[in-house]
Amino acid sequence: MPPRTKAKSRTRTKASEDNLVIVESAAKARTIERYLGKGFAVKASVGHVRDLQRSNLGVDVENDFEPKYSIVSDRRKVVNELKAAAKRANGVYLATDPDREGEAISWHLSQILDIPPDEARRVVFHEITHDAVMEAFQDPRGIDHQLVEAQQARRILDRLVGFRLSPFIRNKVAGAQSAGRVQSVALRLIVDREEEINAFVPKEYWLISADLDKQPSDIPFNARLYRMHGVRKDPNNPENGLLPDESSAKTVSEELKSASYTVASVTKRQVKVRPRPPFITSTLQQQAARSLRFSASRTMSTAQSLYEGVALGDGEPVGLITYMRTDSTNLASSALQQTQTFIESEFGEKYHAGHRIYRTSSRNAQEAHEAIRPTSIANTPSRISRYLSNDQRKLYELIWQRMVASQMTDGIDERTRADIDAETTNGNTHKMRATGSVTIFDGHRVLYNETRDEDAESDDARRLPPLAEGESLDLLKINSDQKFTQPPPRYTEANLIRTLEELGIGRPSTYATIVGRIVDRNYVTRERNRFHPTKSGVAVCAMLKQFFPDIVDVGFTAGMETKLDDIANGDLERVKMLEEFYGPFDKALDHAFQNAQRIRRSEFDTASGIKCEGGTDLVIRNGRRGDFLACPNYPTCKFAMDLHPGEDADGEKIEEWQGEFTRRMSQCHLLHPDGVPELEQRVEAKAGVTCDGGVELVIRNGRRGEFIACPEFPKCRVALDLKPEDESELEEWEQKRQQRMQRCFKEHPEAAKRRTTRSTRSRSRSGTRRTRTAS
Numbered sequence: 001m002p003p004r005t006k007a008k009s010r011t012r013t014k015a016s017e018d019n020l021v022i023v024e025s026a027a028k029a030r031t032i033e034r035y036l037g038k039g040f041a042v043k044a045s046v047g048h049v050r051d052l053q054r055s056n057l058g059v060d061v062e063n064d065f066e067p068k069y070s071i072v073s074d075r076r077k078v079v080n081e082l083k084a085a086a087k088r089a090n091g092v093y094l095a096t097d098p099d100r101e102g103e104a105i106s107w108h109l110s111q112i113l114d115i116p117p118d119e120a121r122r123v124v125f126h127e128i129t130h131d132a133v134m135e136a137f138q139d140p141r142g143i144d145h146q147l148v149e150a151q152q153a154r155r156i157l158d159r160l161v162g163f164r165l166s167p168f169i170r171n172k173v174a175g176a177q178s179a180g181r182v183q184s185v186a187l188r189l190i191v192d193r194e195e196e197i198n199a200f201v202p203k204e205y206w207l208i209s210a211d212l213d214k215q216p217s218d219i220p221f222n223a224r225l226y227r228m229h230g231v232r233k234d235p236n237n238p239e240n241g242l243l244p245d246e247s248s249a250k251t252v253s254e255e256l257k258s259a260s261y262t263v264a265s266v267t268k269r270q271v272k273v274r275p276r277p278p279f280i281t282s283t284l285q286q287q288a289a290r291s292l293r294f295s296a297s298r299t300m301s302t303a304q305s306l307y308e309g310v311a312l313g314d315g316e317p318v319g320l321i322t323y324m325r326t327d328s329t330n331l332a333s334s335a336l337q338q339t340q341t342f343i344e345s346e347f348g349e350k351y352h353a354g355h356r357i358y359r360t361s362s363r364n365a366q367e368a369h370e371a372i373r374p375t376s377i378a379n380t381p382s383r384i385s386r387y388l389s390n391d392q393r394k395l396y397e398l399i400w401q402r403m404v405a406s407q408m409t410d411g412i413d414e415r416t417r418a419d420i421d422a423e424t425t426n427g428n429t430h431k432m433r434a435t436g437s438v439t440i441f442d443g444h445r446v447l448y449n450e451t452r453d454e455d456a457e458s459d460d461a462r463r464l465p466p467l468a469e470g471e472s473l474d475l476l477k478i479n480s481d482q483k484f485t486q487p488p489p490r491y492t493e494a495n496l497i498r499t500l501e502e503l504g505i506g507r508p509s510t511y512a513t514i515v516g517r518i519v520d521r522n523y524v525t526r527e528r529n530r531f532h533p534t535k536s537g538v539a540v541c542a543m544l545k546q547f548f549p550d551i552v553d554v555g556f557t558a559g560m561e562t563k564l565d566d567i568a569n570g571d572l573e574r575v576k577m578l579e580e581f582y583g584p585f586d587k588a589l590d591h592a593f594q595n596a597q598r599i600r601r602s603e604f605d606t607a608s609g610i611k612c613e614g615g616t617d618l619v620i621r622n623g624r625r626g627d628f629l630a631c632p633n634y635p636t637c638k639f640a641m642d643l644h645p646g647e648d649a650d651g652e653k654i655e656e657w658q659g660e661f662t663r664r665m666s667q668c669h670l671l672h673p674d675g676v677p678e679l680e681q682r683v684e685a686k687a688g689v690t691c692d693g694g695v696e697l698v699i700r701n702g703r704r705g706e707f708i709a710c711p712e713f714p715k716c717r718v719a720l721d722l723k724p725e726d727e728s729e730l731e732e733w734e735q736k737r738q739q740r741m742q743r744c745f746k747e748h749p750e751a752a753k754r755r756t757t758r759s760t761r762s763r764s765r766s767g768t769r770r771t772r773t774a775s
Contacts, residue, residue: 020089021123022082022109024096028128031309031317032095035133043085045096049075050108052155057163059156065578067156069108079112086113093140095123098369099325100568101509104151107143117142127375128309128319150568153577157181157560160582161551164589171593173539174601177521181551181560182506184544186514187523188552189499190491191533191541200487206249207483210432211476212261212420219465220476223420227431228252246482253480256430259422261473264431266418273411275444277329277358278371278403281508282501284324287402289494290451292394293529296493296512300324302391303372306399312379312387319375320384321399325509326369329358335370338377339407347446353409373403401448411443418467436464490530504558522622534622535604543599547592550584605632612639612665639664691718692741 021042023029033042052058053070060066071079086092092115094106103122110120121140125132158181166178208225243249279287284303288294294302303324309317336355343352358371374396381397388396420432439445491499497511506514518524523537533541541552550556560581566572605619608629612618620643621630629644631637641664645653689697689708697718700709708723710716720740724733 018089019091019093020082020085021093021095022106024102024105025304025308027305027308027317031128031319032133034316035130036137041085041089042095043082044078045082045105045109046075046078048072048101048105048108049079049082050112052159058159061160061582064575065156065582067152071112082109083113086115091119091121093121093123093137094143095125095136097325098124098126098323099509100147100151100154103144103147104155107145107148110143126370127322128307129375132375146568146570149574150564153567153574154564156574156578157564157581160578160585164585165548165551168589168592168596169540169543171598172596173536173543173599175522175536175604176540178517179540179544179551180517182510182557183514183517183521184541184552185505185554185557186496186500187518187533187537188541188545188554189496190518190524190531191538193488193490194533194538197487197490202484202486204245205483205485206243206246207479207481208243208249208252208256209479209481210256210261210422211479212432212434212473213476214465214467214471214473219463221434221436221462221464222479223418223432223434225252225256225422225430226433249480249482252430253478255424255426255428256422256478257475259424259430259475261432261475262421262423263467263469263471263473264419264421265469266416266467268414268416270440271413271415273413273443273445275356275405275408275410275448276402276450278331278373278406279399280327280329280360280371281325282327282497282511284372284399285497285511286494287398287450288395289492289497291398294391294395295515296497297516298391299395300512302395303399305389306392306396310384310387310392312384320379320396322370322373322375324372326372327508328360328369329371330360330369331358331371331373335373335377335403336407339404342377343404343408347408351408351443351446353407356407358406371403372399374400377404405444405448408444408447409441411439411445412441414438414440416464416467418464420473434464436462438463490532492530496531503554504561505554506561525622536622539599539604543596547596548585548588550588602632608643610644689723689737 018039018041021029021032021036021040022045023032023042024045024047026044026046029042029044033040036042049072050069051072053068056068058068060068092113094109096102096105096109106120106122109115110117120143122143123136123140125136161181162178165180169176169179210223210225211220212223213220243252276283281300285296285299288299289296292299303321306320307322307324309319311317333355340352340355377400379400381393381400384396385393414437416436416438418434418436420434422430422432424430493515496515500506500511500514518537519526521537522534523540524531524533526532544552563572563577567574567577601621605621608618608620610618610629612631616631616633616637618629618639619632620627621640622628627643629641631639634640641660642657645657691697691710695710695712695716697708698711699706699722700719706722708720710718718740720737721733724730
């Protein structure tokens with residue numbers, strides 16, 4: 001059970017007020033308060049109000065991993081307001097989100113507000129509509145302590161790994177920032193895929209096909225060679241009999257050019273194309289990435305706004321979708337009935353399939369949530385789009401269409417396969433195959449077609465003319481295409497999330513955070529919507545593989561997720577799970593600190609072939625925004641800029657880069673005095689302006705043109721625009737000069753002394769005024 005502080009009996013004042021309802025967000029609070037009406041005051045906790053202490057590990061590993069909680073620093077004001085409201089209230093309802101995190105927030109609130117366990121009233125609803133909210137308040141329950149235990153176990157586990165492993169990574173890998181229990185596995189998947197790609201050796205092969213026609217048909221079609229001399233040629237398996245080189249391809253092509261072609265067999269079959277189930281969190285993130293190019297975090301923030309409520313015209317805000325953090329495909333009976341009525345009225349009975357029930361495929365599915373669906377099918381995208389932002393409109397349309405299509409009939413396609421004999425003049429018979437597909441009934445596809453990872457058109461999508469066994473065909477052309485085997489593709493955000501889900505790693509609510517974190521830490525970059533590991537990311541992954549193989553092991557991490565689910569189901573004790581993990585982890589950490597060799601930043605650098613004007617060889621480094629040119633003496637020298645645009649770039653871009661390079665050299669030239677004599681002359685140009693310390697300022701040239709600066713830069717950072725020639729601007733310029741001089745006083749004691757004297761006098765006069773006022 002979660003640790004419980006002794007609950008005090010809450011004393012109510014004589015002037016008790018309304019019932020207090022606590023939700024997580026202010027937007028949700030406003031909507032629910034309107035639904036509940038008089039007698040209820042709804043306030044927001046604004047997310048978590050209490051968390052593990054940040055100044056230390058926050059977990060007592062010597063005392064059954066007891067968590068040490070403190071109020072989140074920027075929630076203190078909120079907590080004080082909630083405490084005051086709770087003292088005045090007749091009762092307190094905890095209506096946080098319907099998942100483990102929401103359950104934990106309710107438990108923390110009950111501890112902070114001194115609500116006895118038997119008095120805690122937990123309210124759960126999966127959509128923010130009037131009926132759903134009112135129904136939930138009719139049947140409040142207690143706090144589910146097993147869910148709280150599971151959330152605490154996950155939080156403690158993540159803290160143990162992150163708090164203790166991150167300092168090791170920062171110490172041993174230059175530029176690295178952190179390591180985490182789940183983010184490290186996601187990073188390994190990307191790094192391992194990159195290693196597969198780098199190790200891949202492409203093999204050449206050739207595909208032979210024929211463009212054929214049937215008289216009097218005017219529909220030419222393509223048939224591919226699939227069997228030669230009785231041996232099958234499989235394009236999906238280049239190792240198994242494909243034509244290996246151009247010479248063999250030419251030999252076969254010449255034979256086929258003089259061959260006669262006859263239809264050997266025609267096979268037709270009808271295939272049902274079933275609709276996809278309504279969205280869960282992971283599939284919504286994947287499809288939004290494919291169709292809308294939304295990141296996982298963008299998808300979730302947009303879905304959150306649709307869930308919390310949108311005002312439709314002059315009416316009250318209403319939640320447009322059900323709760324967006326779910327791994328269940330269940331649907332409420334009322335939603336099924338609404339959808340059936342809509343399909344029959346808009347598309348006709350032949351498009352309605354009855355109530356389709358989808359079973360959840362996730363092996364670690366949590367809580368009896370619903371799938372992500374519209375709260376009302378009547379709110380069609382066309383009806384409410386004018387009230388939505390652009391992102392809201394796109395995502396809502398995707399959710400709405402997927403839900404309605406999930407209850408529509410199967411599509412029906414007729415797929416045709418024609419095998420064709422090619423009899424050559426030398427007596428050989430080669431087999432060709434043509435495939436085609438025709439839509440017989442569109443079914444659910446009249447409304448929704450899913451965007452897939454691979455956009456290439458399938459051969460089955462081609463239409464074939466009517467063919468009959470024994471018919472002769474005319475040859476139009478022989479095609480001989482050189483191909484190479486391809487390495488596995490790099491991960492997109494969509495298929496990385498799908499892989500994590502399939503492996504049982506992470507939860508629906510964590511995928512966006514996992515992906516965002518490895519990008520923010522500069523462990524991976526996005527190029528053409530695909531993840532590439534940086535040198536820093538590869539180094540971090542290699543270090544973890546060597547010293548912490550369990551932390552980055554897919555099976556081990558998935559097993560931990562299963563144990564967390566066992567805790568939620570009451571089948572495993574939290575303390576036992578943490579003990580089993582922490583002992584080996586602590587020993588591995590001690591071993592790693594003693595034996596790991598530090599990886600320096602210079603090991604990530606690549607020679608650029610460009611020298612700075614001081615003679616130093618510049619290097620290519622990788623940052624959050626990709627590769628850039630830098631001085632290897634950083635941070636002593638802070639020169640950095642974009643890479644050369646390349647010789648193929650237009651002349652204007654190259655000229656702009658060269659000009660910028662020359663300007664940036666001023667940052668390097670101060671540390672390379674033999675570098676650029678013309679810059680020396682330019683820097684020493686007198687400005688005709690003296691600072692308060694008596695030093696004559698100089699004119700310098702920066703990215704925005706010339707300016708006045710102190711020659712003692714960077715020790716002194718006085719800088720201002722050139723003195724204006726227009727007298728009307730002099731007064732404003734003088735005010736700015738006086739303000740900027742404050743940056744010079746620390747390096748010019750005479751000026752600092754005068755300023756101190758002035759400040760003392762000013763404070764003395766101010767103190768005299770305050771004394772008079774007080775008297």
